[in-house]
Amino acid sequence: MRLMFVCIEEARELGRQRASGTCPHCRGKVVAIDIESKWKFCCIPISYVHKRKYFCTLCSRRLVLYDQY
Template sequence: MCLVFVCDEDREVLGAQQMPGACPVCGGVVTNLHVRSSWRFCFIPLCFRSYGDLACNRCGTRLKQI
């Protein structure tokens, strides 16, 4: 029996902008990332989604999804 991985999610960062304030975890700089993600099934794109995401530059913690 063979199990093949046929689903995949691809994320692409379109842009980044520094935000005021600091990370509550480590005190690093917070960045607003403009992200585009797409779900693929057998290399066929099914869904595209664009969203904003706040993340810390130092520790990489995702703070909030806009």
């Protein structure tokens, strides 16, 4: 017997703002986008996750922030 679970992720943009620094690939401006993700299991919300993602405005690449200690 196989069971199949249906999980749906819904994401929406909360806001965007200019971030400091430049893109290392094309030297374009960087924008920070706040995203809220909602996971649902059969129409029942399971979890809410807030993330901040960084993108270049010229080349549209997703940028990853690495912390150096």
